[in-house]
Amino acid sequence: MKLKTRIKRWIGKPVYIEHIVDSRSCQSLSSSYSGGSLAGDSVFLITDSFAYNTAFRAVAQREQLQVCCDASASYQHVVIMTELRSYQDHKAIAKQILDMAEHLAGKFTNASICVAVMICTDDLVEANIIRYKVECMIRVMAIILSKKGVVCNGLYTDSLTHLSLNTICNSIVFLCSRYGQVMDGHVIALDARG
Amino acid sequence: MKLLDYVKGRLCYEKIRPLIYDETLRRKYSTGSVVGNGLSGKTALVTGAGGGIGRAIVQRFIHEGCRVVMTDKSMGVLEHSLAQLEFGMNQAPVLLPMDLMQIDCLGEFARKVMHDYPISIWINCAGMMHEADKCGRINLDELEWRQLMSVNFDSVTTLVPIIADMMSQECVHGCIINIASILAYSLRFSHTAYAISKIGLVRYVECIAPVYAGKVSIVNIAPGTVVTPMGVGQYQSDISRCTNLLNHLIIPEEMAALVAFVAGGGVASYLSGKTIQAFAGEQL
Numbered sequence: 001m002k003l004k005t006r007i008k009r010w011i012g013k014p015v016y017i018e019h020i021v022d023s024r025s026c027q028s029l030s031s032s033y034s035g036g037s038l039a040g041d042s043v044f045l046i047t048d049s050f051a052y053n054t055a056f057r058a059v060a061q062r063e064q065l066q067v068c069c070d071a072s073a074s075y076q077h078v079v080i081m082t083e084l085r086s087y088q089d090h091k092a093i094a095k096q097i098l099d100m101a102e103h104l105a106g107k108f109t110n111a112s113i114c115v116a117v118m119i120c121t122d123d124l125v126e127a128n129i130i131r132y133k134v135e136c137m138i139r140v141m142a143i144i145l146s147k148k149g150v151v152c153n154g155l156y157t158d159s160l161t162h163l164s165l166n167t168i169c170n171s172i173v174f175l176c177s178r179y180g181q182v183m184d185g186h187v188i189a190l191d192a193r194g
Numbered sequence: 195m196k197l198l199d200y201v202k203g204r205l206c207y208e209k210i211r212p213l214i215y216d217e218t219l220r221r222k223y224s225t226g227s228v229v230g231n232g233l234s235g236k237t238a239l240v241t242g243a244g245g246g247i248g249r250a251i252v253q254r255f256i257h258e259g260c261r262v263v264m265t266d267k268s269m270g271v272l273e274h275s276l277a278q279l280e281f282g283m284n285q286a287p288v289l290l291p292m293d294l295m296q297i298d299c300l301g302e303f304a305r306k307v308m309h310d311y312p313i314s315i316w317i318n319c320a321g322m323m324h325e326a327d328k329c330g331r332i333n334l335d336e337l338e339w340r341q342l343m344s345v346n347f348d349s350v351t352t353l354v355p356i357i358a359d360m361m362s363q364e365c366v367h368g369c370i371i372n373i374a375s376i377l378a379y380s381l382r383f384s385h386t387a388y389a390i391s392k393i394g395l396v397r398y399v400e401c402i403a404p405v406y407a408g409k410v411s412i413v414n415i416a417p418g419t420v421v422t423p424m425g426v427g428q429y430q431s432d433i434s435r436c437t438n439l440l441n442h443l444i445i446p447e448e449m450a451a452l453v454a455f456v457a458g459g460g461v462a463s464y465l466s467g468k469t470i471q472a473f474a475g476e477q478l
């Protein structure tokens with residue numbers, strides 16, 4: 001250890017950095033995908049699809065997770081469900097993540113942003129570029145957001161994968177929960193390549 | 195006064211708030227279902243169930259209503275592990291000693307256990323690391339190298355085709371999960387033999403999963419540094435570290451929940467052949 005560091009530790013004052021851990025007690029819910037850790041929390045859902053909105057609200061109700069309609073309300077989680085057709089569209093998501101992070105920063109011990117991307121293009125090259133861009137974006141965003149105490153993770157799927165909306169929403173719920181914190185910066189690939 | 199404030203400001207240093215991995219924290223990460231009862235009534239086998247992540251997986255699967263077969267190298271290890279588990283009247287796990295270094299005997303063992311129990315989930319969690327491997331060179335002698343490779347890699351490549359073949363013959367979709375490691379992605383010149391065995395596991399699953407597509411899902415999960423006897427950190431100790439984005443070591447119960455979600459959350463077939471990186475942005 002450097003001499004300067006030793007002196008600081010000896011006579012200096014520590015400034016504590018908080019760790020990201022959800023150690024609240026939670027009720028046990030049957031048929032939950034979050035271990036009941038989202039019960040009583042609020043989520044702000046960003047989506048342009050009526051089908052996604054309906055499916056997620058049904059899952060949120062089961063988890064006793066309140067879905068907010070107002071961006072200025074108080075919420076612990078943000079879920080972005082969107083379809084991408086071009087690799088250039090991800091910039092809008094990045095901006096949304098940063099805006100939402102400001103809202104969540106330092107307020108909660110269990111704040112999270114989960115991005116679910118449905119890749120809707122038949123062009124294989126375009127689809128691969130979108131995949132890698134989404135993965136890189138989440139990885140970088142997670143590094144930035146961790147300093148604000150916010151977890152950022154996500155998943156993607158594609159139009160070839162006949163994955164039910166219910167399964168996608170269940171996965172989002174898991175990622176938003178305390179058990180999804182370990183996936184900070186990671187994107188789960190639920191695509192046809194499996 | 196300004197000078198004093200300046201000096202005080204310069205003397206401040208950043209420190210991560212301590213986090214003790216105790217019974218309270220362990221319990222909070224063990225409660226509630228993460229699979230919507232998707233594991234209820236199923237039977238799972240866990241290798242390396244004598245401690246660490248393996249034991250946490252057993253506890254999680256019992257909690258999810260799953261029947262569990264625990265395997266480890268000796269009955270003594272299994273009984274010690276069993277004493278630390280909580281389970282109901284009809285949930286007692288089955289204990290089966292299995293030495294993964296005896297590669298020649300594994301096939302027979304796997305066929306017998308698959309015949310005796312309706313196993314639809316097989317979790318290869320056993321792993322070993324030699325102290326000498328933690329240095330920056332391959333310091334292992336021939337015997338140590340063979341032991342490490344037997345447990346971490348050869349046992350998996352021996353067991354997976356046998357289990358997958360037998361699962362394929364059943365009507366129920368099977369799931370095999372292997373615990374890899376962040377070291378498979380590390381560029382650090384330490385834990386060399388261990389890292390080689392784990393990157394081998396990652397590539398092996400990429401190759402074999404398509405063979406059983408639609409019948410058996412084969413998935414890897416690569417955890418970061420977990421609080422286990424093999425890793426770093428100890429029960430009842432401070433696990434705060436600045437190595438990952440969460441500022442604390444991963445606790446085994448977090449990994450167990452992820453394994454349960456992959457096995458019973460309805461996503462396994464979409465993840466087959468892939469490795470889930472569960473290390474929260476950890477940098478080694």
